Amino acid sequence: MKVNWFSPLPPARTGIADYTALVLPVLAKQCHVVLWTNQESWNIEIEKYAEVKSFKPERIDWREVNRADVTILHIGNNQPYHGAIFEVSRQVPATMVLHDVSLHIFVEHMFRLQWNDLDEYYRQMYYYYGEKGLRDAATFTTVPHGVDFEYMSYQYPLTEFVIGRSLGTVVHTRTAFDALNKTGKIPCIYAPLPYPMMPSRVATEDQKWRVSSPQRFNLILFGFIGYNRRLDAVLDALAGFPERESFHLDIVGELHDEKAIRHKLERLDLNTCVSLHGYVSEAELNRFLSNAHIAFNLRYPTMGEASLSQLQIWSYALPSLVTPIGWYADIPEEIACFVRVDHEVEDVLHHLAAFLKNPASFRAMGERGRDLLREQHNMETYVDSLLEFSQMVQTDPAAIAPPLIEKVGKELSEWTDARLGYQDIRRIAAAVKELAG
Amino acid sequence: MRVVIATAQVPFIRGGAEILAEGLCHAIRAEGHDAEIVAIPFKWYPPGRIIEYMLACRLMDLTESNGTPIDRLIGLKFPSYLIPHPNKVLWLVHQHRTAYELWDHKFGDMIHFPNGKVVRDAIHLADQKHIPECKAIYTIAQNVSNRLKLFCGIDSSPLYSPPGSAEKFYAADYGDYFYFPSRLTTIKRQDLVLQALAKTKQPVRVKFAGIADHQAYVSFLQETLKTLNLGDRVEWQGRVSEDEKVRTYANALAVVYPPTDEDYGYVTLEAMLASRAVVTCRDSGGPLEFVVDGQTGFVTEPTPEGIAEAFDRLWKDRSLAKRMGENGKERYESMNIRWANVVDRLLA
Secondary structure (H helix, E strand, O other): OEEEEEOOOOOOOOHHHHHHHHHHHHHHHHOEEEEEEOOOOOOHHHHHOEEEEEOEOOEOOHHHHHHOOEEEEEEOOOHHHHHHHHHHHOOOOOEEEEOOOOOHHHHHHHHHHHOOOHHHHHHHHHHHHHHHHHHHHHHHHHOOOOOOHHHHHHHOOOHHHHHOOOOEEEEOOHHHHHHHHHHOOOOEEEOOOOOOOOOHHHHHHHHHHHHHOOOOEEEEEEOOEOHHHOHHHHHHHHHOOOOHHHEEEEEEOOEOOHHHHHHHHHHHOOOOOEEEEEOOOHHHHHHHHHHOOEEEEOOOOOOOOOOHHHHHHHHOOOOEEEOOOHHHHHOOOOOOEEOOHHHHHHHHHHHHHHHHHOHHHHHHHHHHHHHHHHHHOOHHHHHHHHHHHHHHHHOOHHHHHHHHHHHHHHHHHHHOOOOOOHHHHHHHHHHHHHHOO | OEEEEEEEEOOOOOOHHHHHHHHHHHHHHHOOOEEEEEEEEOOOOOHHHHHHHHHHHHOOOOOEEOOEEOOEEEEEEOOHHHOOOOOEEEEEEEOOHHHOOOOOOOOOOHHHOOOHHHHHHHHHHHHHHHHHHOOEEEEOOHHHHHHHHHHHOOOOEEOOOOOOOHHHOOOOOOOOOEEEEOOEOHHHOHHHHHHHHOOOOOOOOEEEEOOEOOHHHHHHHHHHHHHHOOHHHEEEOOOOOHHHHHHHHHOOOEEEOOOOOEOOOHHHHHHHHOOOOEEEEOOOEHHHHOOOEOOOEEEEOOOHHHHHHHHHHHHHOHHHHHHHHHHHHHHHHHOOOOHHHHHHHHHO
8 A cells, every 4th residue: 555644754843743753664564655745854764664755735746646545644733834734635635634633723824824814714713603703813813912822722723624625534532533523524533642662661660660769759841841831830849849859850852931941940949959951862862751750741721632742651651740631631540640720739749749658659650651552552553543544535435525516506506596496406416426426 | 219329529629439429320320210429528627527527417318309218328438428328328439548547647637636536536436337327338449348347347348340431441552651640649649650760771751640639749749850850751631531531541551550558449440441551559459459460560569669660661561561451451351340230239
């Protein structure tokens, strides 16, 4: 089988590029993969698994695209990375993998930045959400601090607009599946975000728990660390924790506001138990994760997407503290410690104290996380589902129906009215249905 | 019997399929029946258009006309054969070829469109579903039957028909040119013949007849002619009358006809009727059902060198050209290719 795969590619700093890098080796075992990109460069490593072809939305080699059996497009909220892919989705019927549940920000950026057509954005908001949607869209785009993006994302996800021309949609969360499946417009499957099991990580962890049990325990917070990662609350909790010297927090990754964080560390006198490492190589990150005992993976707000970093945490059998909203809300309680949005400091303090009292129970929690990863986020199962679903929807003859129905409906409506008999309409509809299998 | 011959017509384009429809209509009338050609206009680009024409065909009612039943519908070309009729017989000229053997081919166009695959699959499905609606399934050539079996798994029988004005063809002296009468279009490969001329050792000449589907191809041929410096070795006759065509066949040394995977190819049969040897290629399709390599002509590789070698052999050995031409005539006569046979089968 030959598969077209449109996605950001490493080293693009987006989780979706990382996801592609993880899925690729397994995907390539089953099929010939063509990676389509509009990036100037990519990690040469991926060419071990796939052919890489460049495209621009306005100039794409459709012959090459059509030579594949299925086409899979990846969409997330980051317009610079997904704008061109979305343009492709409006032309070629394909499977769309949604990496974010609410795509409002992506759509608004497409209309404002890529197409320079806010009027059409307003029209779409009116079409999908009526007068209120239109009013809020106008406020959002014209009144500073009128409504924030979290509100717009939550109230008006615009997901239906994005998936409108796809043949099928793949989502990584149960919530997203329930929401999309309810509309019944486009076939949809829920395939839990996959992550490869890495057996080599087990030995390191065993050693870690033996060596450091009487010493300091390592905490880690990693990734791109913006406001939504709740670092402020973590630092406040740590500063207020009486036995804070029992922990050392490694902050690994780019900080949205490093200056403010450094200032805060100074003010809270946390410099001895917190280290800022900035962006590090994958190998270094692996080392930090291998040595960690607890990971912080708090999010607020969240767009509801499944978290690749949480899967990475579980691959190290690390116990973790998460915010029980969006995708995280579905994590069983025995597999992660919940930190409520409005009780962050209190809950972090509680979990740190519990850890010191019984580290073994936390270690067991991390191991249950790894079991969950093995059972529900299996890479091979994911790839099988994705390919099987894509083949099914992309060979479905019904794919020709929507444009035909639209055209027939438009033509008929221009020169007929309600007096046209039911039987006549039925005959036309039957002919369309017949052609669409 | 009242018979409708349903075909598809690209306005202003005339070729073998149009001649075949007219020949059939004439032959049915000659047998004492009423016959009429119903030609559906057809445009195949962008691919979404094709689906609309298919739908239009499915919505057509040709079961009766002016209150009188139509007894038989004979479908010829895609998508006209999708028109429903309780007594439909298929005499397939060809399916929509760029959805099949020409999909990923240099002559394929549909593959270059983002929705090409969806349209292709719809065409496959419609053919698989609606061709079996026919009471009997014939094709114009074994080549077409082979494709129908290969791509749709549908059995059919070839039913050969004579070219128009078959009775007019005759043989005169073997002259000093090869003849290539056909539409000027990439799939007929007039450019390949020019390339071959540039490779011959003998001063071989070719007369081309026919008009172009697209001016761009004419410009390309003219450019090629200039580049290869073929000068007066090539003659362009353009549109010719039936009489002129018959006369030019009759005086040719031989005929060259190297299209890409032709469905049937009246040119081959016309050459045989005029007792002319035919030079064709291994990938030319229909002509291969008639040309016996080394007996009634040459079947060469589809390369300038391959065709040039056949040209040189016939040019040097005129008696060979004559002998092969006569063999071709004999073969034609042995095949019993007559309209009466065709009508009998299609109206049975």
